[in-house]
Amino acid sequence: MSAKTLYDKLWDAHLVDEAEDGTCLLYIDRHLVHEVTSPQAFEGLRTAGRKVRAPEKTIAVPDHNVPTTEDRVNGIDNEESRIQVEALDKNARDFGIHYYPVDDVRQGVVHIVGPEQGWTLPGMTVVCGDSHTATHGAFGALAHGIGTSEVEHVLATQTLIQAKSKNMKVEITGKLRPGVTAKDITMTVIGLTGTAGGTGYVIEYCGEAIRDLSMEGRMTVCNMAIEGGARAGLIAPDETTFDYVKGRPHAPKGAQWDQALAYWKTLFSDDDAHFDKVITIKGEDIAPVVTWGTSPEDVLPIDGVVPDPSEFEGGKVDAAKRAIEYMGLTAGQKLTDIKIDTVFIGSCTNGRIEDFRAVAEVVKGKKIADGMRAMIVPGSGLVRAQAEEEGLADIFKDAGFEWRMAGCSMCLAMNPDQLEPGERCAATSNRNFEGRQGRGGRTHLVSPAMAAAAAITGHLTDIRKMD
Amino acid sequence: MEKFTKVSGVAAPMPLINIDTDMIIPKLFLKTIKRSGLGKNLFDEMRYDDNGNEIESFVLNKPAYRNAEIIVAGDNFGCGSSREHAPWALKDFGIKVVISTSFADIFHNNCFKNGILPIRLSAEDVAAVMADAEKGENARITVDLEAQTVSTTDGTEIKFEVDSFKKHCLLNGLDDIGLTLQKADAIDKFESEYAERMPWS
Ligand code: SF4
Numbered sequence: 001m002s003a004k005t006l007y008d009k010l011w012d013a014h015l016v017d018e019a020e021d022g023t024c025l026l027y028i029d030r031h032l033v034h035e036v037t038s039p040q041a042f043e044g045l046r047t048a049g050r051k052v053r054a055p056e057k058t059i060a061v062p063d064h065n066v067p068t069t070e071d072r073v074n075g076i077d078n079e080e081s082r083i084q085v086e087a088l089d090k091n092a093r094d095f096g097i098h099y100y101p102v103d104d105v106r107q108g109v110v111h112i113v114g115p116e117q118g119w120t121l122p123g124m125t126v127v128c129g130d131s132h133t134a135t136h137g138a139f140g141a142l143a144h145g146i147g148t149s150e151v152e153h154v155l156a157t158q159t160l161i162q163a164k165s166k167n168m169k170v171e172i173t174g175k176l177r178p179g180v181t182a183k184d185i186t187m188t189v190i191g192l193t194g195t196a197g198g199t200g201y202v203i204e205y206c207g208e209a210i211r212d213l214s215m216e217g218r219m220t221v222c223n224m225a226i227e228g229g230a231r232a233g234l235i236a237p238d239e240t241t242f243d244y245v246k247g248r249p250h251a252p253k254g255a256q257w258d259q260a261l262a263y264w265k266t267l268f269s270d271d272d273a274h275f276d277k278v279i280t281i282k283g284e285d286i287a288p289v290v291t292w293g294t295s296p297e298d299v300l301p302i303d304g305v306v307p308d309p310s311e312f313e314g315g316k317v318d319a320a321k322r323a324i325e326y327m328g329l330t331a332g333q334k335l336t337d338i339k340i341d342t343v344f345i346g347s348c349t350n351g352r353i354e355d356f357r358a359v360a361e362v363v364k365g366k367k368i369a370d371g372m373r374a375m376i377v378p379g380s381g382l383v384r385a386q387a388e389e390e391g392l393a394d395i396f397k398d399a400g401f402e403w404r405m406a407g408c409s410m411c412l413a414m415n416p417d418q419l420e421p422g423e424r425c426a427a428t429s430n431r432n433f434e435g436r437q438g439r440g441g442r443t444h445l446v447s448p449a450m451a452a453a454a455a456i457t458g459h460l461t462d463i464r465k466m467d
Numbered sequence: 468m469e470k471f472t473k474v475s476g477v478a479a480p481m482p483l484i485n486i487d488t489d490m491i492i493p494k495l496f497l498k499t500i501k502r503s504g505l506g507k508n509l510f511d512e513m514r515y516d517d518n519g520n521e522i523e524s525f526v527l528n529k530p531a532y533r534n535a536e537i538i539v540a541g542d543n544f545g546c547g548s549s550r551e552h553a554p555w556a557l558k559d560f561g562i563k564v565v566i567s568t569s570f571a572d573i574f575h576n577n578c579f580k581n582g583i584l585p586i587r588l589s590a591e592d593v594a595a596v597m598a599d600a601e602k603g604e605n606a607r608i609t610v611d612l613e614a615q616t617v618s619t620t621d622g623t624e625i626k627f628e629v630d631s632f633k634k635h636c637l638l639n640g641l642d643d644i645g646l647t648l649q650k651a652d653a654i655d656k657f658e659s660e661y662a663e664r665m666p667w668s
Pocket of ligand 1: 064130132347348349407408429430
């Protein structure tokens, strides 16, 4: 048998049918559902008189629209948001799928809830009507974002029509330097390959620096595989993965755990497996980074300056001009001179406990800058509870941060947490598109520690120079 | 789904690269629980000012392009969020074809599910079609799915590639779920074997 990549193995294990023209039907182990991309899919099922084929493998949670203030238990003010969340409530009930409503402590961003509850396991196929489904690849699961028609397709058939992607390896060798985090790794890769660099590929991240990451860090890396254009990101499971999974509510137990573990240990790329594209980066060459523009590929080390559009080629020249204008910056300006109005810490990229510990370390005993609006939004109710238990929440509140309820919040600003036109935000989320965090809002993507530093100093800050 | 065979119409040039789904349909409009009605908010932030008035310079607001059925765009069209609202908005506006050098994966898939044909061409060919599109109403670009050709006003014919299964579905207006359910036996068989192999899943 020829050597296989991890992706090949996952693909083969889920292949239901392959048509002559190469179109494949892939079996889906876990289907995660949220309120924004699912109503039309459930409607389609009803119209066609179809059922959910495997409700026990389908998990729903409202996250995109939900307010993150404590008074949200009294209901959602915005009528359209309320209708979407109510539609999910009803659909979950009618179709008998697992559900974590707004008032459940386990509610949170779908990509944080799945792993936390042990729904996401190594070797699985995981889909969700959401591009950041890539997050679950951190477990060595093949995780795709899908569109609403595909949501309906998976609900009805528990399969997905797919063509196989190509294999790409991103290796981060050696150790990271102090102050450099998983977020800096993943952003650096996108800065290098561009937002279309991964198009047509599934990326497997490997190398010592990746192995050294916690599960939280690995999820951060895979989360942004989609910003690099990839179909999915993957990290082979190892002891770190198994330790994280063990004992989670929906992880296997007893003899089944042993059986599962034996299988999971076979999930790695064979030594001589073929990759269509390989990128190698030295861990020590990665710096704390920040985005200056309106595409996640607009990445630079924090000690750099805003680029001159003429440094680019082709369509990127105009794109850079437009981005610099939108962002209200000038070419040559030092990145650390950029003043920040708002700090947003949270999202499925960086809304986990480890992220909050990193923030606490920076802000402990300090105060946020005058006039700064700073918000911390846990990725789930359980992350929130743990942060409170560890005393992190008090550190945040003492420093002047708003301590919120779980949800997507200002990552995409579908709920009331939004930027005003021109307002400038250092955010730990994953997209800096025009208007992403509110019409006219300006977003700089950074790691949690760098966001924390910016909240204290009032401008983008090199975490290595914070005392 | 409606069948897609041939489109002959005005093409709107949008040379910007990395047009993302947030630009195509801002999240403000994702709160609907329906598929229809999104066309009026297609490219909302580029198309209207803060008071809701049309921005004259935006291509789809120009008289020549108000009825465009084709968009010719810069690299990497449709990147960003997986929202199917993007093709729904394009379709509701009347767009049937998008031509670019490259498309984001999920968006590319979503187009086919909604009767929109995304066409990948080389940078040179996109530039040629873009130049034609710049001529406004006088230019009519013809896209023939059966023959897999894009023809510009001067009669130049450009071949394009398309996945044969997706082509078949578009040409015949086939619904994926119906097609897959014809394979219910294979799914049943796989599922029971799989449950034995991986009982924890
Ligand atoms: S936190 Fe942001 S990126 Fe993640 S699922 Fe929510 S909106 Fe999407």
